[in-house]
Amino acid sequence: MPRINSASELEKLRKGILSVRDPDKPCIAICAGMGCLGLSNGRVISAFEEEVDKKDLKAKVEIRATGCHGYCEKGPVVVIYPEEICYVEVTPKDIPEIVSQTVLGKKVIDHLIYTNPDTGEKSAHLSEIPFYKNQMRQIFGNNTKIDPRSIDDYLAVGGYSALSKSLLEMSPEEVIDEVKKANLRGRGGGGFPAGRKWDTARNAPGKEKYVIVNAHEGESGAYMDRAILSGNPHSVLEGLIIGAYAIGSHQGFIYARHDAPQLKKNIDIALAKAGEYGLLGENILGSGFDFHVEVHLDIGIFVSGESSALMRSIEGNTPEPRPKYIHTSVKGIWKKPSVLNNVETWANVPLIINKGAEWYASTGTARSKGTKLVSLSGNIINTGVAEVPFGTTIREIVYGIGGGIPKGKKLKAIHFGGPMGGSIPESLLDKPLDFDELAKLGASIGAGSMLVLDEDTSMVDVARYFLDFLSNESCGKCVPCREGIRQMLKILTNICDGKGREGDIELLEEISDVTGAASLCALGKTAADPLLSTLRYFRDEYETSIAKVISPAEKRE
C-alpha cells in the first residue's frame, strides 16, 4: 500500500475502497468484543467460515468479526447486513440455518431474534430492539460495521477525514477553539474541559510535549473504553493525532491494560496500518506534521490509571501518584507538558472536527455536551455498553435500555463511578445523566459504570466492597489513604458481620473527612465517596445494623 500524501489522495483511496464494496452484498457481522469472546464467539465465527466455504459462497458473502456491539447480555450477537437483521445468543449449530435462510433466503429466523421478555414482542432488526432503539450511538455506532483490524473498514465509514481537515485546513489554535466551543469534557471521571487542558499544554514552555490515551479503565464495572478501543481503534488514534497536532506534540502514548491481549493486538495492528498508510509517522498526509505512538501496558493495579501515576509508569517508575500542584499539562511525563485524555474523550474529537462544535454541542445539557457511554451491570436485565446523550434520565437508561430489574425485584440504588463514585437511591431516578448534576448528588459519573442494585442489596456491604477493592488497589504510599482505608474497611466489615458499635458512623465520618482532605491523590481524596453517598441516602441501614447489635448488650447492663 503506497503512502497517502495529500487530502485528495485520501479521498481517492476512500472512493476506491467504496467502489469495490457492493452495499447489497450480504455481510455477516459477528461481535468479537470481549464479552462475546467469553461466550465462545470464536466457534461462531469459524462455523460461519466453514459454512460459507462449504456452500462456496466466499465471493458472494462477507464475514466480518467486528468490535463490541454493546449488547453483552445477549451475546454472541450477529448482525446480517444490508437488512441489519440481528440475531442474539447465537450458537454454532444455528449457523447453517442463518446462512441458508437469512443470508441467501432473505428470511428472518423467528427463534433467533430478540423477544421482549415483558411483552413477548419480537424485533428482527437491530434498530428495533429496545436496548439499541433508545440509544444515540454516535461514537459507538460504527462498531457493528467495522473489523477493528481493517483500516479500510474505518476509511469506508469516513475515517481520517477529520485528521485531514485538521492538518490541512485548520491551524492548531482553530482545532483547540473547536474543541473548546464543543465543550468536550473528560470522560475518564474528572469531567475537566479537554480544550482548556490542550490550551495549557500548547502554551506551556518546552519543545517536547506528549499526548496520552488513558486506556487503563480499572473502575470496577466499567468496560466501555475497551469496547471502543478494541472495537474501533482508529477512531481513538485519529482523535489522538488531531490532539497532538493541536498542542504541538510529536510523541503519543497509549497506556492500556496488560490483561486484555485482544486489545493490545488490535491497537498494534491499527498503529502498524496507520503508519503504512502515512497517517502516522513522518509528514502525515503530506502536511509536514510528524507524530509517533508507543503502547505501554499497565502495572496491574487500579491506581495505575491515575494520571500522575500513569505518567510515572510510562517513565519506567512504579505507578505511584505524585502531587499535582503543578498540572501534568505543564509538567507531566519527564516533566514535559503532557495531555492525558481518556479513550472515549479522544474518540469524540474526530466527530467534533467533522461536524463542527455547534452541531456537537446541540446534544446534551447546558454543561455536559454530546453523548456518554455507560456500562450497565449488576441487577439489571440487559448488561452491556450503551451510548446516550447527556441529559437522558437515569430511569430511561435503567428501564428503557437496561430493561429494568430481573426477577420482579424492586430497584434500590444505582452506583456510579465504581470505587471513587457514589450511589443514588431509586427516588432520584428522574435526574439526568450530567457531570455536575450527579456530582451534586454525591455520585460522580466516573468513567460511566452503572452498577444497578436491587432491594436485596445491603448498602453497607456495597461501601465495604469498594473499600476492600481500594485497600488492594491503591499504592499505599500516603498515610491518610492507606491507613484511612484500612480503618474504614475494618469498621464496615464489623458492621456487616453484626459487630457494629455505637459511634462507628461518627468515626467513619471523621476518618473520611481526613482521608478526603489530606490524601496525596484523587484516589485517596475520593476513596470514601461510596461510603459517604450510602451514608447520605441509606444512613438508616447503618443505624439498623449497629442497633441490632447494641441492644442486647445494653439490656444486660
Added chain:
Amino acid sequence: MIMGKQKKMSEIIVQIDGKEVKAAEGMTILEAAQKADIFIPTLCYHEKLEPYGACRMCTVEVEVRGWTNLVAACLYPVEQDLIVRTRSEKVDKIRKLILEFLLAHAPCSPQLQDLAQEYGADKDRFEKESSFCIVCGLCVRYCAEVKKKNAVGFVDCGARREISFIPEIASKECNSCKECFALCPTSYLQAAFVLTESLAFPAESSQTALKK
C-alpha cells in the same frame, strides 16, 4: 546592579503564621518555614532526600488568590503572596488522626509519642496492627538516593505495602553500612534486617559477630 536585580526577581515573600518570610523561587513551604525557624512536623521528610509527601504530617493550610487549600508543605512550591497557616483546627484534626493511625502500628515510637502529646492523639484509639512499620520509606529512599544500593525496597501495594530487604544485595552491602538504622522512627527496619539476615545470610552475619 544586575545581580541585585536578579536577586529581587527570584525572591518571594510569603506569610507564614502571620510572619513575613523571604523565600527563593523553587523552595517549598517547609524549606521556607525552616529557614524562618517556624516548626512544621514531618515524619517522612529528610533533607538529603527528594521530598516524598507520604506521611502528610506537614499538611498546612494555604491561601492563594482567595482560595484556601490543604497542601503538603514538603512539596508545595512557594509563590508570591502565599499565606500559610501551619496550625488550624482542620490541620490539627488531620495530624491527630494521622498520628492515631500510626500509633496503632508503633505505639512506643518516641517520635510519635512526642507528637501525640502535642496534638492530643490517643495511641489506643485504633486496634493494634501486627507490623510496626509506618512505611515512611526513609530507609528505602536513603538506600536508593544517597547510597544508590537499593538493598531495601517496597513490596506489594495498598494496605499490604511493606518494606523488605533484598537478601542478595543486603548480604553484600548492609553489614558495613547500616546508616538507615538511625533514620527509622520505629526501629522496625532493624527488626526486618535481623530477620532477613538470620533467614537469608546467617553465615555472613555470624562471621561478623565473631569478628566483633
